[in-house]
Amino acid sequence: MPELPEVQTVVSDLQELVASQTLEKIVINDPKVWFHSSLQPKYFTGRQLRHVDRRGKYIVYNFGDIHLVQHLRMTGKMLLSDAKEIPHNIIKANSLQLRLKLIFNNVELVFYDPRRFGTMTAVIDLDAYFKSKQLAPELYSNEPQLALDHYLAKVDYSNRPIKSTILDQSIICGAGNIYADEALHRAGVHPSTPTNTLLSSQHQAIFAHLKEVMREAILKRGTSAADYLDLNGNPGVFKQYLKVYKRKDELCKTCDRTRICRIKIAGRSSHYCPKCQPFTKTND
């Protein structure tokens, strides 16, 4: 699923491909995709796209005083309309899975999403919009200390499992299930550990590992575990570097003699090595 590295890959590619182009038309195929009470798609017609940015897992198309904010959720993909990976019958049948098209003067993009969870939102006041989402500071901003301070300030007050905490976008933003599991494995922390029983040094390690693993994944253009593809329909290649995610019953790549376990935490599957990530309460 698209998490920070996958979204960043799409954003970088979009920036190269369509920045400064004129948006000729937005064609809404599935009305459910569009979120705004008054700002209609036609309002964007003829506007020049300034640049494409990322905020957390959201894609931001900046048209100056108005914006499109897109979320791919689990199975959403932005694809060049001639990418071979778009099932031909879907296009032909005009299925709702082809949710909308962005037609620029030189390029046509389709928002294809089999599960139809993704969204496109017309936004005027970006700051207010993201404030309402209560997103934590960006991990890779010019002021990286902000995100760490924000994280450390919040983690003392919750006894939730640490896995739930790092999926909480208001505490640290960008991670999803894949990189949360990978970061906890690198940090040697069991995903069920109550958040407020971890030492400050362990929290700093988790934070640093999350940042590191997602940076590595960006360099590999993301992880295609199930659905994710880039604009051209190509997969990301970070999957081969995953050490726990979706590796239940396989040998741990770190200790090489323990099989990866999978448990449910807060409704999500969590993968961990019981030897490298023993369950311990370190303080009380």
Added chain:
DNA sequence: TATGGCCTGTAC
């Protein structure tokens, strides 16, 4: 703060 709903393709 935990849970169910949104969705549908895939795996069993």
Added chain:
DNA sequence: GTACAGGCCATA
């Protein structure tokens, strides 16, 4: 057939 995948939001 049925369970499962999970990011976000509304709800209790």
